[in-house]
Amino acid sequence: MKLNQVIAIEKGTKSRSLQDLTEAHHTLQKPALLAGIARTYRPKDEEGEQFPPESTRVQVKAEDVIRKTSEVLTKLFDVVATKDWANCSAKADVTVDGTVLLSQVPATYLLFLEKQLVDLHTFIKKLPVLDASETWTFDPSADYWATEPMQTIKTKKIPRNHVKAEATEKHPAQVEVYYEDVVVGTWRTTKFSGALPANRVNELLNRIEKLQEAVKFAREEANNMEVTEQKVGAKVFQYLFG
Structure with a gap:
């Protein structure tokens, strides 16, 4: 058996x-x-x-x-x-890509590992990923990711007078007030993020899925041994x- x-x-x-x-x-x-x-x-x-x-x-x-x-x-x-x-x-070895990662692991510990890796897989899958619509560069001095600075103008509404009708002896001038957007300065914006690049998350997922497969294989191998009743x-x- x-x-x-x-x-x-x-x-x-x-x-x-x-x-x-x-x-x-x-x-x-x-x-x-x-x-x-x-x-x-x-x-x-x-x-x-x-x-x-x-x-x-x-x-x-x-x-x-x-x-x-x-x-x-x-x-x-x-x-x-x-x-x-x-x-x-x-017991059995946990082998990943032809290399023994863990040697002669007891079947009970392999079962524990298998359950833990399911939770870790969920954890990795939910890691925050950098916004793909931006171009990010890692800033070693700050130890996080940053975008290229983007310049935007700052405007201010300035009131202007528009004379619809000149003043006469009998009537005052008819003046309409309107607002004009006038550039008063520029904003220089750099975005920062502590999230991860998508390829990094995919790399981690690939690693854990390989390990999950290796642990499952090792458990099956360990549980395939002959027993003494x-x-x-x-x-x-x-x-x-x-």
């Missing part, structure tokens, strides 16, 4: 064992099932009324329940022991109920 086969049957064995143990517990909490009775009637004199004998059989014997429960749990104890004993020696359950229950 291989370790991956033991792992495959472990969950089902645990589930059945828990179900059987719960059922046994509930059965033993019903006194009526463990009780029996037998009684006969004898009238005081021969002319007295006769009654047939009455009896109730014992339906459940505690020793039988113990024996059955022990058998069920012995299978569970043996399956888990076989898996845990095998896990002590189930352990028989420890019988000793435990022989001591407990023997």
Whole structure:
């Protein structure tokens, strides 16, 4: 038998064992099932009324329940022991691009690594990326990314008078006020960012996906080892109920 086969049957064995143990517990909490009775009637004199004998059989014997429960749990104890004993020696290398990154890693740690890398993949995928509409250059002195300076003009609205009708002896001049945009200066703007270039994020994603694949392969290799079946359950229950 291989370790991956033991792992495959472990969950089902645990589930059945828990179900059987719960059922046994509930059965033993019903006194009526463990009780029996037998009684006969004898009238005081021969002319007295006769009654047939009455009896109730014992339906459940505690020793039988113990024996059955022990058998069920012995299978569970043996399956888990076989898996845990095998896990002590189930190891494999994590190899990325032909290079051994981690040597002889235990199967249990490979499983831990696999779960952690899923979370790390999510973390990397959500890293902030530089705005692709801008041209960015890394500024070593400031230790972040910067755009080329962009110049924009600063304007101010200046009121102007437009004479619609000149003044006469009878009427004042008709003047309309309007506003004219006049350049008063220039802005020189440089944008900064602590985000990452898209190619850097893609590089990190590529690395973690390679590592995820390598860890998965190593776990499968470790779990493919032959196991020695352990028989420890019988000793435990022989001591407990023997």
